[in-house]
Amino acid sequence: MIDGKKVLFSGMQATGNLTLGNYLGALKNWVTLCDEYECFYSVVDLHSITIRQEPAELRKRARALLTLYIAAGLDPEKNCLYYQSHVSGHCELSWILNCFTYMGELNRMTQFKDKAAKHADNINAGLFTYPVLMAADILLYQADVVPVGKDQLQHLEITRDIAQRFNAIYGDVFAIPEPYVGKTGASIKSLQAPEKKMSKSDENPNASIYLMDDPDTIMRKFRRAVTDSEAQVRYNPEQAGIYNLINIYSACTGKMPEEIEKEFDGKGYGDFKTAVGESVVSVLRPLQERYTDLSKNKDYIDSVIKNNAEKADYYAMKTLRKVQKKVGFPERVR
Ligand code: TRP
Numbered sequence: 167m168i169d170g171k172k173v174l175f176s177g178m179q180a181t182g183n184l185t186l187g188n189y190l191g192a193l194k195n196w197v198t199l200c201d202e203y204e205c206f207y208s209v210v211d212l213h214s215i216t217i218r219q220e221p222a223e224l225r226k227r228a229r230a231l232l233t234l235y236i237a238a239g240l241d242p243e244k245n246c247l248y249y250q251s252h253v254s255g256h257c258e259l260s261w262i263l264n265c266f267t268y269m270g271e272l273n274r275m276t277q278f279k280d281k282a283a284k285h286a287d288n289i290n291a292g293l294f295t296y297p298v299l300m301a302a303d304i305l306l307y308q309a310d311v312v313p314v315g316k317d318q319l320q321h322l323e324i325t326r327d328i329a330q331r332f333n334a335i336y337g338d339v340f341a342i343p344e345p346y347v348g349k350t351g352a353s354i355k356s357l358q359a360p361e362k363k364m365s366k367s368d369e370n371p372n373a374s375i376y377l378m379d380d381p382d383t384i385m386r387k388f389r390r391a392v393t394d395s396e397a398q399v400r401y402n403p404e405q406a407g408i409y410n411l412i413n414i415y416s417a418c419t420g421k422m423p424e425e426i427e428k429e430f431d432g433k434g435y436g437d438f439k440t441a442v443g444e445s446v447v448s449v450l451r452p453l454q455e456r457y458t459d460l461s462k463n464k465d466y467i468d469s470v471i472k473n474n475a476e477k478a479d480y481y482a483m484k485t486l487r488k489v490q491k492k493v494g495f496p497e498r499v500r
Pocket of ligand 1 (some may be wrong): 179228299
């Protein structure tokens with residue numbers, strides 16, 4: 167708890183371009199959470215180097231992501247938006263937690279198996295202990311809730327196991343985090359293979375709408391979106407492509423699926439796709455404008471980076487000092 171509020175922590179990697187799925191499914195809904203929770207949103211650059219990165223590119227993307235957080239409406243006075251690498255407590259706690267995590271547990275992580283298969287030439291120890299760093303992220307802030315996608319639930323589970331193991335030995339040191347199950351955003355699927363989630367790392371650029379796509383690109387991607395031969399705008403999960411487009415249109419306009427079915431009753435898919443594309447353009451335009459303005463304001467972004475890292479560091483250190491004492495490190499004399 168911080169000032170009587172529960173703590174929420176989430177992290178995002180700055181690899182790949184954020185998609186409409188990231189925005190409608192996560193970011194957009196995070197904006198209101200700061201009323202109820204003390205929110206920390208970290209750009210997890212320490213995690214990013216488990217895969218080889220081009221340094222200048224990583225730096226650029228990390229800053230772009232932080233700027234996008236603000237452009238999407240996360241107020242940096244009310245939400246702590248910071249780089250993971252600026253708060254040394256993440257690494258320090260991660261080391262300690264490594265000593266409370268079993269090889270067998272890490273061996274079961276499906277994401278490790280997937281990434282190891284994908285990057286067979288670079289199966290480094292950091293890739294293996296990735297979930298321990300993630301546990302450190304969460305536990306460092308005594309987070310109560312963590313909004314994560316399905317693919318990260320296993321990592322949250324191991325975080326809870328590590329925390330419970332530590333608490334069983336040393337007393338109540340860590341809050342035990344729960345997955346965030348509040349109002350969640352729409353689950354947005356690929357425009358090219360609507361049974362899959364829209365992903366920032368999709369190899370087919372037509373599958374995803376990127377937050378920085380220009381209007382022409384957006385309209386073109388929707389025109390090419392995979393549909394079916396039913397020729398009916400029905401909110402039917404069997405019509406996966408149309409179902410996804412209805413979800414997108416609904417999230418962008420606030421209209422209910424039934425209303426949308428009525429609106430396009432008797433109309434062709436072409437008209438519907440145009441309407442969906444236009445609704446997305448009008449949601450992304452103000453975000454892109456804010457992003458462009460913010461990017462020009464270097465001093466402001468720098469001040470956010472500095473102030474929020476200091477704030478994060480303050481809370482991180484509180485937990486870290488407690489943990490160091492518990493495990494038996496000598497008292498600090500400086
Ligand atoms: N592993 C997460 C992902 O790839 C990112 C992440 C790192 C994270 N630390 C976290 C998410 C802590 C939630 C909480 O999506």
